[in-house]
Amino acid sequence: MKQWLKQIYQHLFALFFPDHCAVCRQRGTLLCGNCRATLQAYPTMAVPTDLVSIQVGWIYDEPARRAIHCLKYRGRRRMGGVLAEALATTLTPPAADALIPVPLHPDRLNERGFNQAEELANSLGLCWGIRVCNRGLERERDTGHQARLNREARQGNVAGAFFWHGPxxxxxxxxxxxxxxxTGATLSACAEALLAAGAKEVHAIALARSLVRGSSGSAVRRHFAQRRRRQA
Ligand SMILES: [Zn+2]
Incomplete structure (x- = not known):
């Protein structure tokens, strides 16, 4: 679409469908200041295999969930920029040569029209002054909906799903x-592909993680591991 035509379309769209806060529905913004202030910082997460570090912005509870759903399922691509800017002020990235968004399978990309991780990476790249590498890492296998699988099944499901194709x-x-x-299984599978192709270190940054599913499970595992060590 020509640029001027696209701009007219965007103005008309904004006129008939004005922005609303994804959480409280206040008009004129995709995420109002009050709701943004209710996003809760995520505590540290155990680093998944093949990664050097991982940072997670917020706990995936009600305000974060609504904002991320607005980006992923209601097609508000600009929400990617809003969330990325909020994240950029919260986290400090490790030294890096490039940001690489976790790729979608081409079928999913066609379905959604855009990759939400790419939207985030593009805005984070601008905020942090790090270049974004959107080509090269590809998802060759459609891994379906990871959310329905347990930890072991997730690891098996995404193993070997990613490849580095260069140039x-x-x-x-x-x-x-x-x-x-x-669980971080997808990030581990991406890291494995990058390391196999010659990357030296892979870190990860994500918007959110559920406290119930993820960290409480690992906290329980840590607790039992410590107890076993004490008994040994
Ligand atoms: Zn709000």
């Missing part, structure tokens, strides 16, 4: 960008 080697120091992280 050339991947950047040496990479930060993977994703929206919601659960």
């Amino acid at each position: 050339g080697r991947p950047p040496a120091r990479v930060i993977l960008i994703d929206d919601v992280v659960t």
Whole structure:
């Protein structure tokens, strides 16, 4: 679409469908200041296999869930920029040569029209002054809906689903960008593909993670591991 035509379309769209806060429905913004202030910082998460570090912005509870659903399922691509700007002021990225968004399978990309992780990476790249590498890492297998699988099934499901197709080697120091992280199996599978192709270190940054499903489970596992060590 020509640029001027696109701008007219965007103005008309905004006139008939004005922005609403994804959480409280206040008009004129996609995420109002009050709701943004209710996003809760995520505590530290155990680093998934093959990664050097991982940082998660917020707990995936009601305000974060609504904002991320607005981006993913209601097609508000600009929400990617809003969330990325909020995240950029919350986290400090490790030193890196490039941000790489976790890719969608081409079928899913066609379905949604855009990759939400790419929207986030593009805005985070501008905020942090790190280049974004949107080509090269590809998802070759459609892994379906990870949310319905347990930890072991997730790992098996995404193992070998990603490949680096170049051109050339991947950047040496990479930060993977994703929206919601659960077990970290997808990030590990991406990191494995990047390391196999010549990357030196892979970090990850994600918007949100559920406290119930993820960290309480690992906290319980840590507790039992410590108890076993004490008994040994
Ligand atoms: Zn609000």
